Amino acid sequence: MTDMLYLSPQEIESLSMRVLRHHGLSEAHAGAITRVVLAGQRDDCQSHGVYRILDCVRTIGKGKVNVAAQPRLQDGAGAIVRVDADFGFAPLAFECGLDPLADAARRHGLGALVIRHCVHFAALWPEIEALTERGLVALALTPSHAWVAPAGGRRPALGTNPIAFGWPRAGRDPYVFDFATSAIARGDLELHRRSGQPLPAGCGVDAQGQPSTDPLDVMAGAMLTFGGHKGSALSTMVELMAGALIGDWLSSESLGYDAGAGASPCHGELILAFDPAMFGDPAEASARAESLFDAIESQGARLPSQRRYAARQRSREAGIAVPRALYQEIQALAPAA
Numbered sequence: 001m002t003d004m005l006y007l008s009p010q011e012i013e014s015l016s017m018r019v020l021r022h023h024g025l026s027e028a029h030a031g032a033i034t035r036v037v038l039a040g041q042r043d044d045c046q047s048h049g050v051y052r053i054l055d056c057v058r059t060i061g062k063g064k065v066n067v068a069a070q071p072r073l074q075d076g077a078g079a080i081v082r083v084d085a086d087f088g089f090a091p092l093a094f095e096c097g098l099d100p101l102a103d104a105a106r107r108h109g110l111g112a113l114v115i116r117h118c119v120h121f122a123a124l125w126p127e128i129e130a131l132t133e134r135g136l137v138a139l140a141l142t143p144s145h146a147w148v149a150p151a152g153g154r155r156p157a158l159g160t161n162p163i164a165f166g167w168p169r170a171g172r173d174p175y176v177f178d179f180a181t182s183a184i185a186r187g188d189l190e191l192h193r194r195s196g197q198p199l200p201a202g203c204g205v206d207a208q209g210q211p212s213t214d215p216l217d218v219m220a221g222a223m224l225t226f227g228g229h230k231g232s233a234l235s236t237m238v239e240l241m242a243g244a245l246i247g248d249w250l251s252s253e254s255l256g257y258d259a260g261a262g263a264s265p266c267h268g269e270l271i272l273a274f275d276p277a278m279f280g281d282p283a284e285a286s287a288r289a290e291s292l293f294d295a296i297e298s299q300g301a302r303l304p305s306q307r308r309y310a311a312r313q314r315s316r317e318a319g320i321a322v323p324r325a326l327y328q329e330i331q332a333l334a335p336a337a
């Protein structure tokens with residue numbers, strides 16, 4: 001028996017919808033979450049694919065998310081589009097703000113989507129790709145739980161705080177990067193813990209502030225930022241821009257609200273969209289961008305997201321790979337119909 005199953009998108013969709021509905025989510029929330037975790041699994045993002053269904057169910061079980069949340073759009077026709085997620089999961093709130101954000105970017109050149117009061121468990125690149133598909137340049141930031149020590153410190157004060165960026169390319173997959181500002185994403189640390197694998201060096205310290213590669217020690221101590229003071233400053237920027245600026249919680253407040261439940265973080269998100277046609281000459285911008293991408297690739301370096309796009313192609317041809325044990329764990333969360 002192989003350790004992997006190769007499933008169709010429909011099989012994953014039906015499993016995810018069944019489990020999420022069973023745990024009380026509306027059709028709309030279950031659908032929005034399913035779209036995000038299915039995309040993650042299809043693109044071989046193991047820490048943010050169907051594994052996240054376990055987190056969603058735990059978060060619901062701990063009473064840390066409003067399963068009946070109805071995102072409220074507050075679009076004043078200005079550049080800033082606001083969505084109050086009503087303490088529900090973030091994907092539906094994003095879907096609610098997506099078209100108004102794109103419209104704001106087209107009207108003003110730059111649009112900002114401010115999502116407040118959302119429970120966030122997902123990768124950011126699906127949101128970025130939704131904007132690059134519309135021909136927009138995009139940047140997304142969100143805090144998480146305060147698991148990460150600042151450079152030079154040893155106590156958690158920052159979240160794993162991802163930053164994602166996208167640039168549309170005519171007839172090509174967009175240029176997209178999306179990474180945690182911690183040396184390792186929390187989801188990836190959890191996968192190391194579950195499989196009993198040590199972390200790469202430099203990801204965290206134990207409760208005494210000593211370097212450790214043991215996931216449990218690091219969970220008791222602190223994760224570290226990538227790139228020392230540089231990652232630390234970027235992570236701080238995320239707290240300021242997608243927390244303080246938009247009037248929502250910092251990662252420390254999200255962790256305080258969690259109160260040891262181990263649920264997904266609760267806070268806000270800031271997504272910026274830029275219309276190239278309003279900033280300069282889009283053809284010129286595109287030519288410059290392509291010459292830069294060529295300078296990178298022509299020396300054998302790869303662009304971010306190319307691994308994902310290759311996985312997407314493999315999934316189309318051979319099915320979406322899901323670890324058998326994980327599939328069974330998710331299946332057990334809801335009785336079969």
Ligand code: NDP
Nearest residue numbers: 122123124144160162177178179180185304305306307308
């Ligand atoms: P990775 O370190 O796996 O990847 C970061 C980015 O770098 C990706 O775009 C990746 O592209 C690219 N990349 C990796 N290796 C190379 C290379 N050799 N050359 C060029 N580009 C490369 O991401 P993380 O583990 O830091 O984050 C994983 C996910 O976790 C993200 O999607 C993030 O949004 C999510 N996350 C979510 C949080 C939340 O609060 N919601 C918090 C923290 C993280 P590719 O994928 O093609 O390898």
Ligand code: PYC
Nearest residue numbers: 121144160185186187
């Ligand atoms: O992987 O750090 C992470 C993370 C936090 C919230 C969702 N993913």
